Amino acid sequence: MTISQKRFNGNSRSTVGTISDIYASVRLLWSRIGTPFVGYSDVFSFSSPSGMCKTCEGLGYIEDINLDELLDWDKSLNEGAIDFPSFGPDKERGKVYRDSGLFDNDKKLKDYTQKELDLFLYQEPMKLKNPPKAWRKSAKYVGLIPRFSRIFLGDKEFAKKRYAKHLKNVVTTKVCPTCHGQRFNQKILSCKINGYNISDFTKMTIKENLEFLDQLNQPTAEFIIAPLRKQLEALDFIGLSYLTLDRVTTTLSGGEAQRLKLIRHLNSPLSDLVYIIDEPSIGLHPEDIQKINQILQSLKAKGNTVLIVEHDPDVIKEADHVIDMGPGSGKNGGEITFEGDYQALLQSDTATGDALRKSHQFKSSPRPIKDYYHLGPITRNNLKQVTADIPKHVLTVMTGVAGSGKSTLVKAGFEDDDNTVFVDQKAVQGSSRSNLLTYLGVFDDVRKFFSKHTGLSKAMFSYNSKGACLNCGGKGYIKTELAFMADFSQTCEVCHGKRYKPEVLDATVDGYNIADVLELTVDEGINFFKGHKAIEDALRSLSKTGLNYMALGQPLDTLSGGEIQRVKLSQHLIEPTSDKVYIFDEPTTGLHEEDIPLLLNRFNELIEEGNTVILIEHNLSMMCEADWMIDVGPGPGLDGGQVLFCGRPEDLLETDTLTAKHLKRCISK
Structure with missing residues (x-):
């Protein structure tokens, strides 16, 4: 069982209750003894068509688009009448309306007729008759409002974060007038236990949830209540009694998210498992770490093996056995530099031993304060x-x-x-196709550098474009999907993991081809690109933060x-x-x-x-x-x-x- 340090990939439907598996028990409880009786737990989900409020589709809120903020009525389409970054006149989303042939692109929006406005703003997807040459044949025309809504409204968390600053005034959010923020339809909200519906229960704190269960006297539902109480008590134990089950996971702090991941395994009856937990101390105050240590010890006490990847001294000292890796990072690491107990680690000459022995003091001369x-x-x-x-x-x-x-x-x-x-x-936000150079915005400079010195076009030095190996598509590996087992990947037999076409790999500068350069460390890259200011400055900034050991082409998702x-x-x-x-x-x-x-x-x-x-x-x-x-x-x-x-x-x-x-x-x- 591996518990990583990555945050939840949540949205507005991902809550403390759903991610901790507690919500399933809550739904079962209401389906069992809710009045009037319903009988099926699935209908008590705000993600279910039979349970959700139809007005807000189970979100609890509705969003409106402020046209006066989205549009500049005094401008034409050619002048950038759609006042939003990704819909500018030179952007793909904005070009759609200019290329459709449906409008006079020099006509100001304030002069549009009602028919033109309806077509521009509200038209549902339709196929164009006799479209202009600039129009893609397979494309359909969609009005601005339904298109903007599909991209940015509702559960589109990534798009909202990316354009948060611009959406702030364009999109207004208000509580759903039908369910009043409770997410469910009226039939579900009418099902109550001791006068409370399921939404009331999920809006209570964990502490209040436990008090509610203590007041229930339902022998026929005890088989549901007992495990639900255990789940809630686990959250209370770990210091999360102040959370509510309807709290959206994207609003949780790093420490809260980390504890929620661990708590799902605290009540597990399984034993003889190997738990690999990556930095359980992330986001936690030293006071919180004491509870984390208790959880880790309880997992061990159940007969499990617990392997922790950790830097925090307060977690390391709880270990029965310590393995220290090093001596450095990247190519300078990969060796076991110490094995033994905590006391022996304190006496070792490893980097970890040195850090644990180090004494700390406040600054002797803090900076003066003027304002x-x-x-x-x-x-x-x-x-x-x-x-x-x-x-x-x-x-x-x-x-x-x-x-x-x-x-x-x-x-x-x-x-x-x-x-x-x-x-x-x-x-x-990275993938196997993005690397350090793309994130810092200098991969284009690297491609220009190779193009200038080899005579090949710049596009040939992109493994996402013309230069990509035809066999693997620039991935460097071939992925085989298996029906009943995990997918299988193997190094591309044509490019041998280099990602590029043979003619690109044959083009070299000072004996290095583009793939060789992507395998250089940051420090080696600084020497190779000496005198090329944009690239050199970017790499020096990485080196200054201690990332001098990383490969230039290392994928961001690693x-x-x-x-x-x-x-x-x-x-x-x-x-x-x-x-x-x-x-x-x-x-x-x-x-x-x-x-x-x-x-x-x-x-x-x-x-x-x-x-x-x-x-x-x-x-x-x-x-x-x-x-x-x-x-x-x-x-x-x-x-x-x-x-x-x-x-x-x-x-x-x-x-x-x-x-x-x-x-x-x-x-x-």
């Missing part, structure tokens, strides 16, 4: 009229238990500031959590900036303690250039490097949402917050 950003008062989620002061041009670390409101506070405080850069902990964070950071180190606010959400995610100084140097570099850096962080080593700290709590959810401390790090030790408790332990060591 502040004044946030608030902010009321959002669990924050109620909260204010905070964040100094300009220094390093601020925001702390507090997972779910206390840290991210909400800083996001809400800077959401309208165009000079703010927010680097979150989510994976980059990066670890720590590598992803540093790739994102490196983007902002290519070109010098000033007077910006950089907010990093848990930048030490996936990093070994020895990697943190490299990351810290980059933050200091940004500050020296005149920027402000804010870290949302749980790592005690990084807290010790702060010029200013803000501690949020005291607990998660409704028990949090307060600024407990705002000031110099050493003054935090005078308080009795949970962060202070663990920071004192770190400093005294």
Whole structure:
């Protein structure tokens, strides 16, 4: 059983209840004893056609398009009347309306007749008669509103995130007038237990759910109630009693998501399994990690083998046996440098042993403070009229238990500031066809470089275009789908995994073909492209974050959590900036303690250039490097949402917050 560090790929239908498998038990309970009796649990799903509210299709809200924001009525199609990035006159989505031949492209929208407006805005898909030459023969014409709705409204989370800034004014959201946000149709909402329908139950906190079950006296349903109670008690045990079952998973913090993954296995009756858990401490405050350790120990106690990939000292010290890999990263690693118990690891001369022995102290000379950003008062989620002061041009670390409101506070405080850069902990949108060079925006420069020196066209040096191996389509492997087993992949026998056509591989510069260059490490790439400023600067920014060992052509979907964070950071180190606010959400995610100084140097570099850096962080080593700290709590959810401390790090030790408790332990060591 493998539990990765990746976040849930959720949408507005993916909730705490569905992802934890608790919702299935809740549906079964209502189908068993709900009044009036219905009998089938499937109808109690807001994703089911028989259970959902038809008005909002089970979303609980409806969205409207503000035409005055989407359109510039004083412009024609040629002038860019559709005022949205992906619908511009030079974009594929915008060209559709100009190329259709249905409109006068120089006529301003305000001069359209009602018939023309209806055709432009509301027309359902239709085949064009005698279409212009520019029109694709197989394409159908669709009005702007149904087309825009299909792309951006409803459950289209990725599209919404990508264009969030532009959608903010174009799309308005309001509670569904039919179900009033409850997602279900009236028949389902009329089925109640002790006066509560299923939506009422999912909107309660886990703590309130348990109190509700304690009041049930239904012997015939005890076989449902008992396991449901166990599932809820597991969430309560792990410190998530403040969550509600209808909470959308995309709104969860990293620590909340990580604990939800683990909790699904806590009540499992299975034994003699091997659990491989990748960094269970991600997103967790030191106080939360104590509960995680209890879960890991309970899995072992059931007769399972638990293998943990981890960097956090508080998790490592719980191990019965430690295997340390190294000595470096990438090509410089891959060896077992230590095996033994924790006490022996402390005495070893490995990088991990050195990090565990290291003592921590606060900065002797924190940066002076001259001015502040004044946030608030902010009321959002669990924050109620909260204010905070964040100094300009220094390093601020925001702390507090997972779910206390840290991210909400800083996001809400800077959401309208165009000079703010927010680097979150989510994976980059990558695939096996995208690599480090494409993400940094310099793969085009590399292709131009090879084209200039070899005489082949630039497109030939793309494995997604003309240069792709004809046998594997530029993938480098052949995938065989098997009906009753996992898919099988093998290296392409034509290009041998190189991805390119033979004539492309024969074209070399200084003895290297394009495939050879993609196999170079970042440091080797810097030497190869010396003097080519755009490429060299991008690679140096990667090297500065400690990614000098990575291959230039490494697919983005193979990066670890720590590598992803540093790739994102490196983007902002290519070109010098000033007077910006950089907010990093848990930048030490996936990093070994020895990697943190490299990351810290980059933050200091940004500050020296005149920027402000804010870290949302749980790592005690990084807290010790702060010029200013803000501690949020005291607990998660409704028990949090307060600024407990705002000031110099050493003054935090005078308080009795949970962060202070663990920071004192770190400093005294």
